[in-house]
Amino acid sequence: MPETYAVDIVVIGGGSAGICASVAAARKGASVVLIERWDKLGGMGTLAMVQTFCGLYHPDVSLPPQLANPGLPAEIEQLSRERTGAEPVKMGKVYVLPQHPDVFASITQELTSAESSLDVWLNTSCTGIAQHPDESFTIYCGERSVTCRALIDTSADAIVAGFLGATRYSTPPEKTQRAAFIFSLQNVGLSAADESFRMRLALEIVHAVEAKELSRLALGTACRASTKHGEIFFTTDLDPAEATELLSQGHLLAIQLTEFLRRKFPEFSEASEPQLAAQPGIRETFRWKGCYTLTAEDLIEGTAFPDAIAFATWPIELRENTKGPRFTYFNQPVPAQIPLRTLVSAEINGVFFAGRCISATHEALASVRVMGTCFATGQAAGHAAVDYLTVDKITSA
Numbered sequence: 001m002p003e004t005y006a007v008d009i010v011v012i013g014g015g016s017a018g019i020c021a022s023v024a025a026a027r028k029g030a031s032v033v034l035i036e037r038w039d040k041l042g043g044m045g046t047l048a049m050v051q052t053f054c055g056l057y058h059p060d061v062s063l064p065p066q067l068a069n070p071g072l073p074a075e076i077e078q079l080s081r082e083r084t085g086a087e088p089v090k091m092g093k094v095y096v097l098p099q100h101p102d103v104f105a106s107i108t109q110e111l112t113s114a115e116s117s118l119d120v121w122l123n124t125s126c127t128g129i130a131q132h133p134d135e136s137f138t139i140y141c142g143e144r145s146v147t148c149r150a151l152i153d154t155s156a157d158a159i160v161a162g163f164l165g166a167t168r169y170s171t172p173p174e175k176t177q178r179a180a181f182i183f184s185l186q187n188v189g190l191s192a193a194d195e196s197f198r199m200r201l202a203l204e205i206v207h208a209v210e211a212k213e214l215s216r217l218a219l220g221t222a223c224r225a226s227t228k229h230g231e232i233f234f235t236t237d238l239d240p241a242e243a244t245e246l247l248s249q250g251h252l253l254a255i256q257l258t259e260f261l262r263r264k265f266p267e268f269s270e271a272s273e274p275q276l277a278a279q280p281g282i283r284e285t286f287r288w289k290g291c292y293t294l295t296a297e298d299l300i301e302g303t304a305f306p307d308a309i310a311f312a313t314w315p316i317e318l319r320e321n322t323k324g325p326r327f328t329y330f331n332q333p334v335p336a337q338i339p340l341r342t343l344v345s346a347e348i349n350g351v352f353f354a355g356r357c358i359s360a361t362h363e364a365l366a367s368v369r370v371m372g373t374c375f376a377t378g379q380a381a382g383h384a385a386v387d388y389l390t391v392d393k394i395t396s397a
């Protein structure tokens with residue numbers, strides 16, 4: 001017989017959005033269960049080793065870095081800076097904050113464990129959901145289940161919509177953002193910021209691909225400095241045609257690249273074994289259909305919304321093919337507004353969503369999917385779910 005629990009709000013998915021949604025709801029007084037299928041929180045920022053926070057800062061880089069969203073996005077930024085020692089840096093026309101996946105994992109643990117009304121269920125997969133006639137939900141997770149009156153989907157794949165039969169948006173395969181694999185090498189005798197190393201690396205990879213020593217996928221490999229001395233991160237896009245084998249594709253590439261680097265670059269001769277991401281990096285799958293669907297025009301033109309609850313600042317960054325990222329910047333040097341309606345189901349009462357599965361077009365998602373914005377939409381969904389319960393309680397009293 002499965003154990004059954006009852007809380008006010010269940011959050012499904014413990015990535016950037018889920019952490020902020022659950023902590024924000026708990027801080028407003030709700031009892032919350034956060035369900036995460038892996039053994040740690042942080043989603044792409046820990047499991048896939050994405051090592052830069054984008055979308056945290058005001059888009060006007062003629063000013064010093066200024067936080068775009070208050071509350072949890074600002075707290076996480078502050079904690080990350082204190083723990084890693086990294087400061088915001090200008091990357092092209094935007095500011096970013098280098099972060100470290102291990103540090104982010106400890107921040108997520110600290111923020112969630114500080115809330116006594118928040119219970120985190122790790123290693124727990126949500127395998128089914130039912131909505132009852134009184135509009136409450138039961139979430140099934142194998143041996144246990146939990147009932148609640150409001151549900152926040154931060155699974156990044158809109159899995160709740162799948163279970164409840166609500167409309168999900170997807171993108172045709174030829175336009176879907178490419179997945180990637182990230183790994184790191186430690187004990188390296190140079191910095192990834194070294195421009196001449198980057199040029200030598202690009203050239204050597206081309207030669208190695210021509211000589212069939214490396215897979216063609218290695219051609220787009222990008223490297224990035226770590227906040228830890230002597231460590232470098234490598235990111236390689238994966239072959240979308242082999243979607244079911246992304247993780248093994250990534251592992252194989254990382255091992256090939258490590259051997260290649262040790263062979264070709266004396267600075268890598270003492271490099272550690274690769275630290276492999278536990279998950280492939282997935283940029284895009286399914287999104288919810290909300291009460292409003294955010295568009296690229298809204299972001300680029302700066303549409304004003306009466307129900308704005310968060311700000312987007314990252315340009316539209318499309319990585320649909322091997323030609324690399326294509327950026328479209330906002331016309332105005334101010335943050336773009338995200339309305340609450342993009343986080344509220346148009347079809348099912350009591351369902352909210354945030355992060356990568358919000359109601360947005362393919363192009364708009366290419367801006368709002370970055371972690372800084374996911375923190376902000378997560379926080380907003382947490383607040384909205386508590387408000388929904390509070391208003392409902394008052395009207396039914």
Ligand SMILES: Cc1cc2nc3c(=O)[nH]c(=O)nc-3n(C[C@H](O)[C@H](O)[C@H](O)COP(=O)(O)OP(=O)(O)OC[C@H]3O[C@@H](n4cnc5c(N)ncnc54)[C@H](O)[C@@H]3O)c2cc1C
Nearest residue numbers: 013015016017037043044054126156281282355356370371
């Ligand atoms: C290669 C790559 C590079 C990127 N680079 C950057 C960058 O430099 N800067 C930046 O800010 N952003 C970057 N991004 C984007 C960013 O990392 C993600 O869009 C963002 O982390 C999404 O956050 P999220 O909370 O919506 O989802 P996720 O971080 O994906 O979290 C979703 C969580 O839900 C859990 N989950 C899913 N289904 C279930 C289930 N059934 N039961 C229980 N749990 C479930 C998952 O395990 C996961 O932990 C990058 C993404 C990729 C893939």
